[in-house]
Amino acid sequence: MTTDVGFPVRTWRTGLTDDGVALVDEVIAGDPRKQVSAGLMELYLWQVGGLGLAAPLAAFVYEPGAGGFTERIRWGAFAWDTANLHVMDTPSFTWFAATRHAAGDYQFDFSATAPGVDGSAQAIAFVGGMARPQGISGSDPGNLRAELERVDANSIRVRVRAQPGGALTECPVAVAVW
Amino acid sequence: MPGFPRIPSRSAFGPTFQNVRPVKDPARELDAATMNLLAWQVAGAGRTVPQAWLTYDGSIPSMVDYREAFSPRVDVGIPGNVKNGTGDYTFTYAATYEDENGAEVSFAPSMAIAAVQNGAAGVEATAAVSGQTIRVRVRNAAGTFVDGIVLLLVW
Numbered sequence: 431m432t433t434d435v436g437f438p439v440r441t442w443r444t445g446l447t448d449d450g451v452a453l454v455d456e457v458i459a460g461d462p463r464k465q466v467s468a469g470l471m472e473l474y475l476w477q478v479g480g481l482g483l484a485a486p487l488a489a490f491v492y493e494p495g496a497g498g499f500t501e502r503i504r505w506g507a508f509a510w511d512t513a514n515l516h517v518m519d520t521p522s523f524t525w526f527a528a529t530r531h532a533a534g535d536y537q538f539d540f541s542a543t544a545p546g547v548d549g550s551a552q553a554i555a556f557v558g559g560m561a562r563p564q565g566i567s568g569s570d571p572g573n574l575r576a577e578l579e580r581v582d583a584n585s586i587r588v589r590v591r592a593q594p595g596g597a598l599t600e601c602p603v604a605v606a607v608w
Numbered sequence: 609m610p611g612f613p614r615i616p617s618r619s620a621f622g623p624t625f626q627n628v629r630p631v632k633d634p635a636r637e638l639d640a641a642t643m644n645l646l647a648w649q650v651a652g653a654g655r656t657v658p659q660a661w662l663t664y665d666g667s668i669p670s671m672v673d674y675r676e677a678f679s680p681r682v683d684v685g686i687p688g689n690v691k692n693g694t695g696d697y698t699f700t701y702a703a704t705y706e707d708e709n710g711a712e713v714s715f716a717p718s719m720a721i722a723a724v725q726n727g728a729a730g731v732e733a734t735a736a737v738s739g740q741t742i743r744v745r746v747r748n749a750a751g752t753f754v755d756g757i758v759l760l761l762v763w
Contacts, residue, residue: 432641437652446649447642448634456636471638478649485653489763491719505718507763509652512618547648562721565736568743573751575732594730594749604719604735606656606761 435546437509438487438554443479485509487556489606491564492538492588494530495521497600501530504566504602510544510552525554534590534598538605542584555583559607563590571601581607610707612678613715615655621647659715660762662687663725666697666746666755678705678715688741695746695753699760703740717742717762725757733758 434445444450453468453475462470488508495501502519503526510525521528525541543551561578563571573593580587586607592599610616625640625647654677662674669691676684688700704712722733722744730749733756735742746756 432639432645434645436645436648441645441649446645448631448639451635453638454635468636474646475642478646478653481653481657482649486656489656489719505763507615507655509656511655512648512651514615514617514655547645560721560723562723563734564719565734565743566738568736568738568741570736570743570745571734573747574734593751604721606721606763 435548435550435552437482437512437546438544439546439552441479441482443475446475446479486606486608487554488540489604490538491566491602491604492521492528492536493566493602494534494536494600496530496533499566499600499602501528503528508544510546510554532598533600536588536590536603538586538588540584540586553583556581556586556607559586559605561586561588561603561605563601564604566602572599574599574601576601576603578605610709610711610713612654612676612680612707613659613705613713614707616651618647618651621651656763658761658763659717660687660701662689662699662760662762663757664689664697664699664744664760665757666691666695667757669697669755672757676705678707678713681708692743693753695755697744697746697758698741699744700741701762716740719763720744721761722746723759723761725759727754727756731756735760 434441455468459465459467490506491504493499501521527539529537546552559581561576563574565571577589590601625643627640631637631639660676663672690698707713720735720742722735724733733746748754
């Protein structure tokens with residue numbers, strides 16, 4: 431049987447079917463509009479397996495609660511949130527909490543687990559990411575640099591500075607993590 | 609709910625599937641568990657993958673390449689691109705794009721990350737999102753605008 435659990439855990443093609451078995455047609459598919467061939471399903475499985483490996487686990491825009499901004503997640507997407515439960519415009523949610531340590535110094539803590547396809551708790555484990563200052567409503571963030579100072583399995587810390595090595599500076603940030 | 613440029617939830621990909629009887633030959637019978645996992649993964653990846661990306665060479669200026677998740681059937685054309693000045697570029701997406709059924713679905717970027725591909729040390733890009741447009745600015749360490757090749761990821 432298929433034992434893979436899906437996001438937040440990455441799934442390989444071999445995990446999508448029983449022991450990775452390749453599908454074969456029981457009968458020759460005569461009408462491709464009415465019958466899905468094994469070859470076509472294999473393409474689906476291949477693509478979905480690939481997406482499951484390469485897609486970011488989370489992407490979001492954080493707006494700090496200072497410097498003229500309003501603290502909130504302006505937009506966010508989480509690969510395990512397939513029911514779209516995440517509520518925008520709050521700085522925290524079930525599996526997510528944003529902390530502003532100081533101007534331009536932000537930490538994003540995720541829960542250790544999130545439900546997989548069968549509802550069971552599965553580990554969230556980030557391995558890398560990227561962050562950039564993001565101008566909102568078309569504003570120019572200026573000559574700012576966002577440093578992804580740390581990516582742990584469940585925690586991300588971002589610092590935004592004015593120019594490389596400059597003073598910490600308040601600014602919304604766009605973050606994507608894998 | 610239609611697909612890209614919308615982001616469908618798991619429920620859009622069907623109910624929780626069940627086997628009508630136990631799977632005897634997993635090579636010839638598609639297990640409901642596989643279908644459920646496919647739907648879960650498609651819904652999940654659909655949430656977090658960029659809806660579009662482009663590579664733009666600001667020094668020419670010229671669009672190097674571009675693709676959108678909502679155009680798997682037909683190329684919807686080059687996103688609007690304007691060089692406002694040295695290191696200052698505006699990209700514009702249409703207000704609507706067709707979904708898989710040919711219906712016009714609204715699209716507005718929510719997040720963008722720009723990365724300089726050929727910059728000298730200290731050269732970085734920022735992105736500012738507003739409505740259908742994303743304005744990318746490329747600066748060197750001193751804050752002076754400089755041209756560069758930019759990869760733009762759009763969510």
